[in-house]
Amino acid sequence: MSANDTLVTDPPAAAVRAEEVSMVFPAPDGAELRALADVSLDLPPGAFCGLVGPSGCGKSTFLMLIAGLYRPTTGRITIDEEQVVRPWDALGVVFQRDALLEWRTVWDNVLLPIEVKRLDKKKYRDRATRLLELVGLTGFEGFYPGELSGGMRQRVAICRSLIHEPRLLLMDEPFAAVDALTREKLNFDLLRLTAESQTGRGTTVVFVTHSIEEAVLLSDQILVMSPRPGKILRLIGNDLPKPRTLATRSEPRFHALVDDIRSAFHSMGLV
Amino acid sequence: MHGSASTREQGPPATESARPVVSESPPPRAVRLRGVALRWLRFNGIVIGLYLLAFVLWEVASRVFAIPTFILPSPLTILASAAEEPSVLATHTSVTLQEVVGGFLLAAAISIPLGMLLIYSRLLERLVYPSLVAFQAIPKVALAPILVVWFGFGLTSKVVLALVTAAFPIVINTVIGMGQAPREMLYLMRSLRASPWQIFIKARLPVAAPYIFGGLKIGITLAVVGAVVGEFIASNSGLGYLLLVANNNLDTPMLFAVVVVLAVMSSVLFYAVEAAEAILLPRPLRRSQRRLDPGANA
Numbered sequence: 045m046s047a048n049d050t051l052v053t054d055p056p057a058a059a060v061r062a063e064e065v066s067m068v069f070p071a072p073d074g075a076e077l078r079a080l081a082d083v084s085l086d087l088p089p090g091a092f093c094g095l096v097g098p099s100g101c102g103k104s105t106f107l108m109l110i111a112g113l114y115r116p117t118t119g120r121i122t123i124d125e126e127q128v129v130r131p132w133d134a135l136g137v138v139f140q141r142d143a144l145l146e147w148r149t150v151w152d153n154v155l156l157p158i159e160v161k162r163l164d165k166k167k168y169r170d171r172a173t174r175l176l177e178l179v180g181l182t183g184f185e186g187f188y189p190g191e192l193s194g195g196m197r198q199r200v201a202i203c204r205s206l207i208h209e210p211r212l213l214l215m216d217e218p219f220a221a222v223d224a225l226t227r228e229k230l231n232f233d234l235l236r237l238t239a240e241s242q243t244g245r246g247t248t249v250v251f252v253t254h255s256i257e258e259a260v261l262l263s264d265q266i267l268v269m270s271p272r273p274g275k276i277l278r279l280i281g282n283d284l285p286k287p288r289t290l291a292t293r294s295e296p297r298f299h300a301l302v303d304d305i306r307s308a309f310h311s312m313g314l315v
Numbered sequence: 316m317h318g319s320a321s322t323r324e325q326g327p328p329a330t331e332s333a334r335p336v337v338s339e340s341p342p343p344r345a346v347r348l349r350g351v352a353l354r355w356l357r358f359n360g361i362v363i364g365l366y367l368l369a370f371v372l373w374e375v376a377s378r379v380f381a382i383p384t385f386i387l388p389s390p391l392t393i394l395a396s397a398a399e400e401p402s403v404l405a406t407h408t409s410v411t412l413q414e415v416v417g418g419f420l421l422a423a424a425i426s427i428p429l430g431m432l433l434i435y436s437r438l439l440e441r442l443v444y445p446s447l448v449a450f451q452a453i454p455k456v457a458l459a460p461i462l463v464v465w466f467g468f469g470l471t472s473k474v475v476l477a478l479v480t481a482a483f484p485i486v487i488n489t490v491i492g493m494g495q496a497p498r499e500m501l502y503l504m505r506s507l508r509a510s511p512w513q514i515f516i517k518a519r520l521p522v523a524a525p526y527i528f529g530g531l532k533i534g535i536t537l538a539v540v541g542a543v544v545g546e547f548i549a550s551n552s553g554l555g556y557l558l559l560v561a562n563n564n565l566d567t568p569m570l571f572a573v574v575v576v577l578a579v580m581s582s583v584l585f586y587a588v589e590a591a592e593a594i595l596l597p598r599p600l601r602r603s604q605r606r607l608d609p610g611a612n613a
């Protein structure tokens with residue numbers, strides 16, 4: 045037995061399944077608003093899944109359902125074969141708005157999950173330091189979120205979502221509110237972070253974005269959703285070699301995939 | 316479980332170097348104190364100067380135009396009147412101060428938990444909120460006679476009147492503050508499987524704290540009003556009582572002296588609440604941090 049085998053004893057990344065999940069919201073006029081219609085999905089452990097679709101098609105709703113924050117109207121979602129009825133234990137979430145706690149320093153924000161889960165903070169100090177280092181926030185530990193730029197705040201939120209070694213990471217358009225340059229940097233930060241996590245327990249990621257390029261750059265699988273009520277229109281395997289780098293974006297295969305997805309949107313009459 | 320808003324873990328050693336170091340070796344204490352005093356004076360000098368100027372103009376005007384003292388006494392006359400029997404003024408001030416502080420502390424102790432409960436219970440909200448509003452609509456003077464019947468002529472009836480006068484803004488602000496935590500923040504806490512208590516103590520309460528302090532600041536000034544109104548109606552001590560006596564004696568300088576003492580007392584209490592806020596809340600939640608122009612607090 046080599047030292048590496050000890051890693052295997054850790055619980056692996058989450059396997060996520062959605063079985064004909066539908067979500068109906070009550071609309072203000074008393075009618076019903078169908079946000080998701082019969083969405084089925086089978087994500088193997090460790091998959092990085094990009095979710096793209098037109099605005100309002102139910103991407104966030106789907107993520108909330110996987111997170112256990114909403115209950116589906118019909119159908120069911122399982123994580124590791126177990127039905128989701130409340131947030132899963134080893135779950136990390138990043139919202140579009142960073143949801144940082146303004147009265148806590150960067151350091152205390154990152155360690156929030158450890159505190160809430162009553163884990164031993166001392167054991168996670170090194171990890172916090174390392175995560176902040178990976179996103180270039182070393183030296184900002186004592187800053188308050190109000191003293192950071194939008195991109196830096198989102199990086200803190202990402203570190204926070206990873207501190208407790210989640211085996212399932214849900215990200216809802218995490219970079220929508222940052223400028224294009226920062227976004228590019230954050231994309232590579234994220235690749236590095238999840239790659240790093242995968243040397244440990246491994247993490248399954250569901251990443252919502254409205255940027256096709258972003259989805260292609262980051263994911264192994266790309267789910268294309270239809271306009272509301274959201275259905276999964278296509279599931280595209282992304283075989284671009286890893287690790288993905290800046291050079292990935294100039295590969296012909298990258299553009300072929302982007303075009304492929306764009307034409308799927310085209311066929312919906314959306315582009 | 317540690318305190319709500321002041322929850323602040325020590326960062327790693329690197330944290331210290333994150334902040335710019337101001338000076339290498341501290342100057343001697345005397346020099347430092349003089350520096351502080353000078354800076355304070357430079358910052359507040361204009362304000363103090365203008366106030367002094369206004370008093371001087373008032374004094375001069377009342378002499379030049381020979382304004383009768385029973386209409387508008389000059390600042391020096393007021394001061395002299397206050398200094399004539401300082402112990403009388405002090406005794407009555409101390410009575411009112413006790414009523415105000417007692418009433419205010421009770422109001423805070425009841426209103427803050429009540430405001431929090433209202434957020435967590437729909438039924439309680441529907442039950443209590445309307446009667447709270449209706450109660451607030453009653454002029455508090457109208458309550459004073461009843462309170463005297465219930466609680467007697469002494470301190471207690473004024474404490475209760477101060478309490479009921481101060482309570483409303485504290486409850487309302489607590490309710491508003493408790494509802495301010497953004498949805499994402501609550502979802503985030505729930506995604507971490509935070510307990511309702513953790514969500515309360517780590518998210519809702521810190522967000523609410525500045526609002527609660529807003530309510531407390533309004534409340535403390537209203538507590539003064541409540542206590543004085545109570546003394547007006549029925550009492551034999553306190554600044555409100557002294558005001559009535561001075562009025563009966565047509566002692567206008569004394570009247571003004573009491574008004575000045577009341578104003579000073581209210582202000583001191585107000586700033587005491589603000590100081591408590593500054594001590595209890597971490598920097599980003601403090602009032603001065605939420606100014607319109609961010610450059611101003613550099």
Ligand SMILES: Nc1ncnc2c1ncn2[C@@H]1O[C@H](COP(=O)(O)OP(=O)(O)O)[C@@H](O)[C@H]1O
Nearest residue numbers: 069070079098099100101102103104105106272
């Ligand atoms: N909590 C909610 N209550 C009622 N309707 C909702 C709620 N959340 C989402 N919806 C509706 O569901 C639809 C899908 O929303 P969402 O999942 O946020 O879309 P996306 O994230 O793809 O832009 C929208 O029409 C939205 O109005």
Ligand SMILES: [Mg+2]
Nearest residue numbers: 103104105216
């Ligand atoms: Mg969305």
